[in-house]
Amino acid sequence: MFDPPLLSLAKEIKQAIAREKEMPEGVSLPAKEQKIVEHIKEQTFLRNQDNVERTRAYVEYYQKHTEIHWALLAHLVSRNAGWSMTDLRGELLPKLLSPKEQNDYFLFLERGNWLIFQDAYPQLLLYEECVRQKTNLFHLLPHFHVSVFTQALWNQFWREGDRDLLAVGLIINEQQHLEEQVMKEESYQKTVLGTLPFAIQELLALNQILFPCAGDGQPLRLVGETVSHFASVTERISLGKRLYALLFRDDFLLQAVFGWARGQAHTGSRKDFWPHLFHDVKESVPGKPYQRRVGDCLLVPGAKRLYSPTLRQAWKQVKHEMPAEREWYRDRSVLSYLRIPKEKAPAPVNRGEAYCRTLEKIELAVLARGKIFGAKEP
Structure with a gap:
């Protein structure tokens, strides 16, 4: 049985479907x-x-409209997407992935990042216009091909102002949108989702969502989650809800994360958060066999920092085709995802150590490959 807010939303969705027809x-x-x-x-x-x-x-949007929690979560997840994109041209992964695999992975990440923004940003701007005019303009959402689920969500938010429900609803919408437009696409199934390197990423837990927290001159503390079973829409929604609870159930942590995000421009380089380990200038000497560089979250004595280019150093802009118009909402069963745990979120775990172990695992894979194939620094 659904709670009253969800029953109200189900009624709102029914009305949105009728309006579209x-x-x-x-x-x-x-x-x-x-x-x-x-x-x-x-x-x-x-x-x-x-x-x-x-x-x-x-x-920038969240700074103007802090009631739209999803905008800050989207900013932080988008930072992580950028770091994953530049990793593909950084110090380590090019030693494990072919140029074609690097490009395929980048296009997969870029398409998802583009699609979510293309769907979500018009919603954010329309809400901004509603606030400016002090009137409900969400009847214009169909002109941006927004799901009936999301149309209903915004109408309910305008009436009742439930920030948690809106944020979780937007998480659901964007992951369902991603599912329809990327995860089900045969080209990505062949080039990324069904490949051995993608399975290796899952095995090594390379995909980590990291939220840097403003520090006191020391290397930043990192909180977040490890991404597993990325191909499952249910798992991605669950991950989004956990990240949301982590960020917005602890005001001290929220201010520490937002303080860092507001003060540190996003370049795509991991130097943005850990300049003691990463640099956007390649410091290694070409032609030498790769040597171990990371231990206990510090550089090995005498080692050069890991190369982590900025996004615009690493990749050219991509021209995207507009997606086919697809309505992902099927029935009320999706409303079960909207249930938000009321209990206090567990204390955040420092993900810095886990991320360092991941770097060390990748280094071991590079060293093993070097012994087999005689790989050298490019």
């Missing part, structure tokens, strides 16, 4: 509303150029 084709919007739609589309296009710009757009 009744919407006449080819009828123009009033000039004022058409101008709003065109402006939002233009701004979305301008901010959806690459991971750096998207990530900046999210945090």
